[in-house]
Amino acid sequence: MTASRKAAVELAALHVDRPDPSSSLVHSCRAELRYVCSVGLTLAVDAALAQRVSLAAEGPLARRGEALQINLGEGPCVEALKERRTVLVPDLDDPYPTVGWPVYAQQARAHGIRAAFALCALLEPDHSGPQPGLVMSVYRDRPGPLPHKDLETVRAHVHAADILLLAVPRPGENTAADAWFLHSDAVVHQATGMISYRHHVTAGQALALLRAHAHACQTDVRDLAHTVVHEGLHLPPLPPPDPTNP
Template structure:
């Protein structure tokens, strides 16, 4: 399934002058899909979604589905960005499908998400100055997407990629910094604080933050806010066996 690039060009032209092009495009995608779905659009600078922006979300499942992937660092969107190909999970109860992200699958089901599908943009990873785009589709019932819906999703992610190209972007970091939402920015601030306090890399700091949020069963952004604004200190990480 490749979608229609000609249709994507028409869609991008239709939505580019809207007040919020990404949200307008995502709402249109949700309307065009055959079954009731929720749709999210993520812009990410890395496969772990440590630095990402949720450009748009339409439908009751999309906001939570997108947030869970950032909180946990796993899920279909993360896998799609890493593999640079669509990830189709028509049944989140199927361990053969969700084996690489069981915690996400469990928590997504708890929020009513029974199936999830992620479609990355065609922009090759690691080239140019653009982060990767992923369009995600969430459903409250199990089942595969129809061929028509698969083509629709691919067409809309192409259109989203074209819309992104219309945004002036001198560099990837500038784009991400400009579009970070407050809840996402505080996570990056907390990562820096933890990295300094514990003398670990940014990736290790983010892993510590995520692990502590999971242990305390709290939202990642809420925990990050406590670290940055209330002086919360996380437990010291275990020593690295390689360094002993």
């Protein structure tokens, strides 16, 4: 067993019996970092984050950093999953590393996020097709790289989360699984399913419709999803593009 794998296994053993293992791991990771950072943990089953759950977020920047990726469908976590690699952006003012997610970078900066790092637990570049994966994201309020030791700390914690996630049954079978899966982002998936049924569109198209209306209303996707699910809001379909106005 490698040193990094051993560290992940030991971390998993420490947190396996906690009431909320994901939040416990995120808290532990943030406490061990040398630099002051905010930390988020995301579970997603595809690169577009159409089925994405923010498992935990700790620190003043993490919730906003995670929410922006849900609202926009872009960001360092999306890129980490899509390309199955670690994404390190020590300066969000640098346009080169953020070329694939310029809107996220702009809005993240507006909320005080100056650097973002996403480490993926599942890195299988030779495997084709959508893959589930856990990503631990680190947000800083100032530009600059993370020290190697901090990166290793994040890597150990995201791999520990992966070990714990594999150890629990499917959601609904016991409280351990529910502790991982029953989170506020679930309402987004419920709303997506309802919109898909009402408008006879795919889940991806329904999520795009939800995001578009949230953007137009300048509200959070989760808040709009809650209104759709719990208050019966029916979203009108988006108008088709005007061919005379490309």
